Amino acid sequence: MKKRILVLGGSRQAVTGLEQLKALGLDVVVCDFDPSAPGFRLADHTILASVYHIDDCLPAAVEFHKRHPLDGVMCLACDVPHIVARIASSLGLPGLPHDVADRAVNKMEMKQKFEEGGVSIPRYWATADVASLENILSGDFPDLVVKPVDSRGSKGVSRLSRGGNAVWAFDYAQANSPTGQVMAEEYITGPQVSSESVVIDGQTVTPALSDRSYQFLEKYYPFIVEDGGDMPTCLPPETVANIKALVHQAAASLGVKNGVVKGDIVVRDGKPYVIELAARLSGGYYCTHQIPFSTGVKLVEACAKLALGEKLNPDDWHQKKNTHASTRWKLVEPGLVASVPPLEDVMAVPGVLAFEHWLKVGDVITAAQNAAASVAMVQTEGASQQEARSRAIKALDTFQPDIQPPLT
Ligand SMILES: Nc1ncnc2c1ncn2[C@@H]1O[C@H](COP(=O)(O)OP(=O)(O)O)[C@@H](O)[C@H]1O
Numbered sequence: 001m002k003k004r005i006l007v008l009g010g011s012r013q014a015v016t017g018l019e020q021l022k023a024l025g026l027d028v029v030v031c032d033f034d035p036s037a038p039g040f041r042l043a044d045h046t047i048l049a050s051v052y053h054i055d056d057c058l059p060a061a062v063e064f065h066k067r068h069p070l071d072g073v074m075c076l077a078c079d080v081p082h083i084v085a086r087i088a089s090s091l092g093l094p095g096l097p098h099d100v101a102d103r104a105v106n107k108m109e110m111k112q113k114f115e116e117g118g119v120s121i122p123r124y125w126a127t128a129d130v131a132s133l134e135n136i137l138s139g140d141f142p143d144l145v146v147k148p149v150d151s152r153g154s155k156g157v158s159r160l161s162r163g164g165n166a167v168w169a170f171d172y173a174q175a176n177s178p179t180g181q182v183m184a185e186e187y188i189t190g191p192q193v194s195s196e197s198v199v200i201d202g203q204t205v206t207p208a209l210s211d212r213s214y215q216f217l218e219k220y221y222p223f224i225v226e227d228g229g230d231m232p233t234c235l236p237p238e239t240v241a242n243i244k245a246l247v248h249q250a251a252a253s254l255g256v257k258n259g260v261v262k263g264d265i266v267v268r269d270g271k272p273y274v275i276e277l278a279a280r281l282s283g284g285y286y287c288t289h290q291i292p293f294s295t296g297v298k299l300v301e302a303c304a305k306l307a308l309g310e311k312l313n314p315d316d317w318h319q320k321k322n323t324h325a326s327t328r329w330k331l332v333e334p335g336l337v338a339s340v341p342p343l344e345d346v347m348a349v350p351g352v353l354a355f356e357h358w359l360k361v362g363d364v365i366t367a368a369q370n371a372a373a374s375v376a377m378v379q380t381e382g383a384s385q386q387e388a389r390s391r392a393i394k395a396l397d398t399f400q401p402d403i404q405p406p407l408t
């Protein structure tokens with residue numbers, strides 16, 4: 001009998017992950033609030049409910065389970081470990097304890113645990129109002145990051161320099177927090193790295209580290225807009241070892257004993273700091289594309305097997321190869337999409353492994369505040385980081401949609 005897995009999230013970024021689950025021979029149930037969610041096309045069963053609202057998707061999952069018993073639950077391309085944990089416990093399925101999952105989606109609670117566990121993190125403060133933000137700014141910090149305590153995808157996140165607009169930064173963060181909570185952190189300048197790991201019985205295996213690309217940091221200031229990443233990291237082996245040890249320490253402090261964790265790491269003077277550790281798979285075509293292309297490791301499979309309660313062997317999840325693989329997301333100027341070019345020219349660029357765009361004629365593009373503003377993504381390989389990266393940039397340059405600037 002096929003095992004049946006419930007996947008929260010059927011968005012465009014979930015599609016390849018769903019294909020990977022189907023290739024494992026699983027019966028796949030996709031839950032999404034959007035009736036036209038692309039993931040529904042791959043689903044054996046569908047549940048129409050919002051994955052961000054427990055009152056909506058939990059009863060729907062319980063009802064579904066009565067008719068078609070589920071063996072596991074996970075999420076893809078959405079940040080809902082707390083909802084996954086509650087569905088799992090309600091149905092008697094494996095999952096994270098509620099308190100562990102809850103602190104993975106609350107940056108203040110997460111940081112408190114990191115502090116208790118001695119994890120190296122940027123200095124941080126809860127900021128109840130603009131005055132407290134201004135007070136911190138008067139301290140000895142060249143730059144702060146102001147962010148919602150409980151959001152994701154860099155929504156509501158901005159840099160604030162001394163003399164900057166604290167009122168705007170506070171309001172922007174607050175407007176993007178479901179609970180209206182805002183926090184600030186010391187902005188750490190240095191290479192930023194994404195990590196992705198599988199934790200098995202408290203042992204953390206980190207097959208994947210990617211050098212994140214923030215080439216437009218100045219252009220989009222004060223917003224922090226990532227535009228891809230390069231694997232493997234070019235950081236020295238000693239720093240790589242320190243990052244892996246730090247990720248393990250962070251996962252243990254958070255309380256994750258079995259699960260996948262995705263880290264945001266920043267390195268200053270060779271020392272890594274944890275910005276956050278999500279208790280789920282990555283988005284941004286990282287776990288589904290770049291990591292398998294570069295390392296041969298399928299973390300979607302690891303996540304599904306843990307969700308189904310299967311016993312994993314840590315030895316199986318180390319990297320199997322070390323190919324230079326780059327991801328880039330295309331950002332464009334605001335305007336109205338007048339035409340979209342064919343894909344053939346992009347696919348003909350040497351080294352292109354995958355390319356997708358999600359533009360339609362008539363779409364209105366607004367100014368970028370985070371990576372969600374991207375309109376296309378490419379994955380490339382190369383003999384070196386430099387080659388993979390320049391191929392990715394070339395491929396995206398080849399894709400030139402006609403976007404009419406807004407009338408002023
Ligand atoms: N203290 C910091 N120092 C440097 N960069 C940071 C810091 N905090 C956040 N950032 C940048 O902003 C991005 C988004 O912030 P993050 O805390 O990860 O929020 P989100 O949950 O929205 O991803 C990070 O990936 C990182 O690039």
Ligand SMILES: [Mg+2]
Pocket residue numbers: 153154264276
């Ligand atoms: Mg983050």
